[in-house]
Amino acid sequence: GGDSSESGWGPMQLWARYIKLLDTAPLKTRIVTGGVISAAGDVMSQTIDGVKAQALNIKRLIIFSLWGAIGFTPCGYNWYNLIERTVPQGIPARFLAKMAMDQSIFPALMTTLTFLTLTVVEGLCAGFGWTVSEGIFSTGVKVKGIADLFQDGVNKVRKELAPTLVENYKVWPAVQVLNFSVVPLKFQVLFVNCVAVWWNFVLSMTQHR
16 A cells, blocks of 8 residues: 555655655654765765775764764754744845855854864774774773863864865855755755765864874
8 A cells, every 4th residue: 555656665766755754754864864974974085085995984984974963964954944934035035145144153153063072072982993894992092081172172173163164165155055045945954965975075084184
Protein backbone atom coordinates (compact mmCIF):
# COMPACT_ATOMS: atom_id res chain seq x y z
CA GLY A 1 0.00 0.00 0.00
CA GLY A 2 0.98 3.64 0.44
CA ASP A 3 1.60 6.40 -2.00
CA SER A 4 3.21 4.98 -5.15
CA SER A 5 5.38 8.12 -5.40
CA GLU A 6 7.08 7.02 -2.16
CA SER A 7 7.33 3.27 -2.74
CA GLY A 8 10.56 1.80 -4.07
CA TRP A 9 14.14 3.01 -3.77
CA GLY A 10 14.66 5.11 -6.90
CA PRO A 11 16.00 8.68 -6.60
CA MET A 12 12.55 10.26 -7.02
CA GLN A 13 10.98 7.98 -4.40
CA LEU A 14 13.78 8.70 -1.92
CA TRP A 15 13.44 12.44 -2.62
CA ALA A 16 9.66 12.22 -2.02
CA ARG A 17 10.33 10.52 1.33
CA TYR A 18 12.90 13.14 2.24
CA ILE A 19 10.47 15.99 1.47
CA LYS A 20 7.84 14.27 3.61
CA LEU A 21 10.34 13.92 6.47
CA LEU A 22 11.15 17.64 6.24
CA ASP A 23 7.49 18.20 7.18
CA THR A 24 6.95 15.35 9.66
CA ALA A 25 10.35 15.50 11.46
CA PRO A 26 11.84 18.83 10.36
CA LEU A 27 14.69 19.23 12.85
CA LYS A 28 15.69 15.54 13.12
CA THR A 29 15.84 15.24 9.31
CA ARG A 30 17.98 18.35 9.00
CA ILE A 31 20.29 17.19 11.84
CA VAL A 32 21.01 13.88 10.06
CA THR A 33 21.51 15.72 6.75
CA GLY A 34 23.83 18.26 8.40
CA GLY A 35 25.94 15.49 9.96
CA VAL A 36 26.34 13.64 6.66
CA ILE A 37 27.28 16.82 4.79
CA SER A 38 29.77 17.90 7.50
CA ALA A 39 31.34 14.44 7.29
CA ALA A 40 31.73 14.86 3.53
CA GLY A 41 33.44 18.23 4.06
CA ASP A 42 35.93 16.80 6.55
CA VAL A 43 36.73 13.71 4.44
CA MET A 44 37.37 16.07 1.52
CA SER A 45 39.60 18.23 3.73
CA GLN A 46 41.63 15.23 4.97
CA THR A 47 41.91 13.78 1.44
CA ILE A 48 43.16 17.06 -0.05
CA ASP A 49 45.62 17.21 2.86
CA GLY A 50 47.08 13.95 1.47
CA VAL A 51 45.58 11.59 4.07
CA LYS A 52 45.06 8.11 2.63
CA ALA A 53 41.78 6.26 3.29
CA GLN A 54 43.40 3.81 5.73
CA ALA A 55 44.88 6.70 7.76
CA LEU A 56 41.64 8.71 7.87
CA ASN A 57 41.27 10.44 11.25
CA ILE A 58 37.96 9.00 12.51
CA LYS A 59 38.01 11.00 15.76
CA ARG A 60 38.30 14.31 13.92
CA LEU A 61 35.63 13.21 11.43
CA ILE A 62 33.14 12.30 14.20
CA ILE A 63 33.73 15.53 16.15
CA PHE A 64 33.35 17.70 13.04
CA SER A 65 30.25 15.77 11.87
CA LEU A 66 28.59 16.00 15.29
CA TRP A 67 29.20 19.75 15.35
CA GLY A 68 27.62 20.05 11.89
CA ALA A 69 24.65 17.95 13.04
CA ILE A 70 23.87 19.22 16.56
CA GLY A 71 25.67 22.58 16.50
CA PHE A 72 25.30 24.28 13.15
CA THR A 73 22.10 22.68 11.85
CA PRO A 74 19.69 23.51 14.74
CA CYS A 75 21.12 27.05 14.84
CA GLY A 76 20.65 27.42 11.07
CA TYR A 77 17.14 25.95 11.15
CA ASN A 78 15.97 28.36 13.87
CA TRP A 79 17.85 31.28 12.34
CA TYR A 80 16.20 30.98 8.91
CA ASN A 81 12.79 30.71 10.55
CA LEU A 82 13.60 33.85 12.58
CA ILE A 83 14.64 35.71 9.40
CA GLU A 84 11.40 34.61 7.73
CA ARG A 85 9.35 35.97 10.67
CA THR A 86 11.40 39.16 11.13
CA VAL A 87 11.74 40.61 7.63
CA PRO A 88 8.35 42.13 6.69
CA GLN A 89 6.38 40.45 3.90
CA GLY A 90 5.77 42.51 0.77
CA ILE A 91 8.74 44.87 1.02
CA PRO A 92 10.64 45.47 -2.24
CA ALA A 93 13.59 43.10 -2.78
CA ARG A 94 12.76 41.22 0.42
CA PHE A 95 15.44 38.61 -0.37
CA LEU A 96 18.12 41.35 -0.16
CA ALA A 97 16.88 42.40 3.29
CA LYS A 98 16.98 38.74 4.38
CA MET A 99 20.51 38.33 3.03
CA ALA A 100 21.62 41.54 4.82
CA MET A 101 20.16 40.34 8.13
CA ASP A 102 21.76 36.92 7.68
CA GLN A 103 25.23 38.06 6.65
CA SER A 104 25.51 40.84 9.25
CA ILE A 105 25.02 38.43 12.17
CA PHE A 106 25.21 34.71 11.40
CA PRO A 107 28.68 34.20 9.84
CA ALA A 108 30.66 35.91 12.62
CA LEU A 109 28.58 34.23 15.34
CA MET A 110 28.67 30.71 13.87
CA THR A 111 32.35 30.86 12.88
CA THR A 112 33.27 31.98 16.41
CA LEU A 113 31.14 29.20 17.93
CA THR A 114 32.64 26.63 15.55
CA PHE A 115 36.28 27.48 16.36
CA LEU A 116 35.60 27.72 20.11
CA THR A 117 33.62 24.47 20.33
CA LEU A 118 35.93 22.40 18.13
CA THR A 119 39.07 23.65 19.91
CA VAL A 120 37.66 22.72 23.34
CA VAL A 121 36.18 19.34 22.29
CA GLU A 122 39.25 18.29 20.28
CA GLY A 123 41.43 19.36 23.22
CA LEU A 124 39.39 17.23 25.66
CA CYS A 125 39.82 14.25 23.30
CA ALA A 126 43.57 14.84 22.75
CA GLY A 127 44.53 11.84 24.91
CA PHE A 128 43.44 9.31 22.31
CA GLY A 129 43.54 8.92 18.54
CA TRP A 130 41.33 6.93 16.20
CA THR A 131 42.21 6.12 12.61
CA VAL A 132 40.88 3.55 10.13
CA SER A 133 44.06 1.44 10.17
CA GLU A 134 45.10 1.72 13.84
CA GLY A 135 41.72 1.82 15.58
CA ILE A 136 41.63 3.65 18.93
CA PHE A 137 45.01 4.29 20.56
CA SER A 138 46.57 6.44 23.28
CA THR A 139 48.43 9.51 22.02
CA GLY A 140 50.23 10.14 25.31
CA VAL A 141 49.17 13.79 25.11
CA LYS A 142 48.33 15.43 28.45
CA VAL A 143 44.79 16.82 28.26
CA LYS A 144 44.54 20.50 29.23
CA GLY A 145 41.90 21.86 31.60
CA ILE A 146 38.71 23.48 30.27
CA ALA A 147 39.90 27.04 31.10
CA ASP A 148 43.14 26.58 29.12
CA LEU A 149 41.29 24.99 26.21
CA PHE A 150 38.74 27.82 26.18
CA GLN A 151 41.63 30.30 26.04
CA ASP A 152 43.11 28.30 23.13
CA GLY A 153 39.71 28.62 21.44
CA VAL A 154 39.64 32.39 22.03
CA ASN A 155 43.16 32.67 20.55
CA LYS A 156 42.03 30.61 17.55
CA VAL A 157 39.08 32.97 17.00
CA ARG A 158 41.33 36.05 17.29
CA LYS A 159 43.76 34.64 14.74
CA GLU A 160 41.36 33.02 12.25
CA LEU A 161 37.99 34.83 12.43
CA ALA A 162 38.84 37.82 10.22
CA PRO A 163 40.47 35.85 7.35
CA THR A 164 37.68 33.23 7.52
CA LEU A 165 35.03 35.96 7.27
CA VAL A 166 36.85 37.40 4.24
CA GLU A 167 36.44 33.98 2.57
CA ASN A 168 32.81 33.89 3.74
CA TYR A 169 31.95 37.24 2.16
CA LYS A 170 33.46 36.20 -1.18
CA VAL A 171 30.79 33.51 -1.52
CA TRP A 172 27.91 33.51 0.97
CA PRO A 173 26.16 36.82 0.17
CA ALA A 174 25.62 35.63 -3.43
CA VAL A 175 24.58 32.15 -2.21
CA GLN A 176 22.08 33.66 0.21
CA VAL A 177 20.61 36.01 -2.40
CA LEU A 178 19.91 32.89 -4.46
CA ASN A 179 18.69 31.01 -1.40
CA PHE A 180 16.26 33.69 -0.20
CA SER A 181 14.99 34.65 -3.66
CA VAL A 182 14.46 31.20 -5.23
CA VAL A 183 14.61 28.38 -2.65
CA PRO A 184 11.45 27.55 -0.61
CA LEU A 185 11.88 28.04 3.17
CA LYS A 186 11.81 24.31 3.99
CA PHE A 187 14.75 23.66 1.62
CA GLN A 188 16.87 26.65 2.68
CA VAL A 189 18.90 24.77 5.32
CA LEU A 190 19.42 21.88 2.85
CA PHE A 191 20.61 24.31 0.15
CA VAL A 192 23.02 25.93 2.61
CA ASN A 193 24.18 22.47 3.77
CA CYS A 194 25.00 21.52 0.17
CA VAL A 195 27.06 24.66 -0.43
CA ALA A 196 28.53 24.03 3.03
CA VAL A 197 30.30 20.87 1.80
CA TRP A 198 32.78 23.36 0.37
CA TRP A 199 32.51 25.73 3.35
CA ASN A 200 33.03 22.89 5.87
CA PHE A 201 36.14 22.00 3.91
CA VAL A 202 37.39 25.61 4.40
CA LEU A 203 36.48 25.54 8.12
CA SER A 204 38.05 22.13 8.64
CA MET A 205 41.27 23.16 6.88
CA THR A 206 41.36 26.34 9.02
CA GLN A 207 40.58 24.54 12.29
CA HIS A 208 43.29 21.93 11.74
CA ARG A 209 46.15 23.91 10.25
